[in-house]
Amino acid sequence: MQEGQTQNTTISDDEVAQYLHRYPHFFEQHASLLAEMFLPSPHGRGAISLAERQQLAQRDKIRVLEVKLASLIAFAKENDVTSEKVHRLSLNLLKNTGFENLQTLIAQSLQQDFAVTQSAMRIWTNPIDNTLLKNVAFTPVNSTFSDWVIALAAPYCGAKPELADDLLSDSLQSFAFIPLYKEADNKHAFGVLLLGAEDPQRFKENMGLMYLERIGDLVSASLAAYI
Secondary structure (H helix, E strand, C coil): CCCCCCCCCCCCHHHHHHHHHHCCCHHHHCCHHHHHCEEECCCCCCEEEHHHHHHHHHHHHHHHHHHHHHHHHHHHHHHHHHHHHHHHHHHHHHCCCCHHHHHHHHHHHHHHHCCCCEEEEEECCCCCCHHHHHCHHHCCCCHHHHHHHHHCCCCEEECCCHHHCCCCCCCCCEEEEEEECCECCECCCCEEEEEEECCCCCCCCCCCCHHHHHHHHHHHHHHCCCC
16 A cells, blocks of 8 residues: 555445354354444334344244234134035035935035025036936026136136126126036036125135135036936
8 A cells, every 4th residue: 555545444234244144153252242232223212222123123023923823823724614614515415315405405505604695507418317407407508608617727706707697696796607527637517516605705816716626526526426
């Protein structure tokens, strides 16, 4: 260094942060600094020591984790309740003694256990017993609607599509359309289970579909003896 020049000893924030990262035991070797250094309080009440600031930061993190944990626990409990309802539905379906009884059982279960205001089935595959053709479930549907259902890769939830015509009441606020398949790996629907609710949040877009898919599988399996 030439005479008359001064050395720039200013240290940037990044350099300080990098130094502390490289030497994590710095504050163990200089423990007194924790009590001597004061920082603005994050809650606007003057200055607090670095140690107090760390404690507050940890408490905030713990609060966030507690909220997340509570949310996960609530979600798990809700899933347990729904799983029990789906299990009860599956047991009841095993007891069905005829197509009309099956229809009644499905409608009652959906209304009582799954907050469904109105439900219906439409099947466009001919039944084994032609007398069932008189049943409302085999009422012909618009080909545009059946093609739309067949094209679904998963149950549809949300507003009622216009092509659903009058299959469910327009006064309902949210809808689900569950394709019915003869086999899980054969994704060509032979019919559809239609659900409608007065609650606009009951069947909303982007909701989880796992239980709707399971209900669809159970209903499809229960119909196998009739089509």
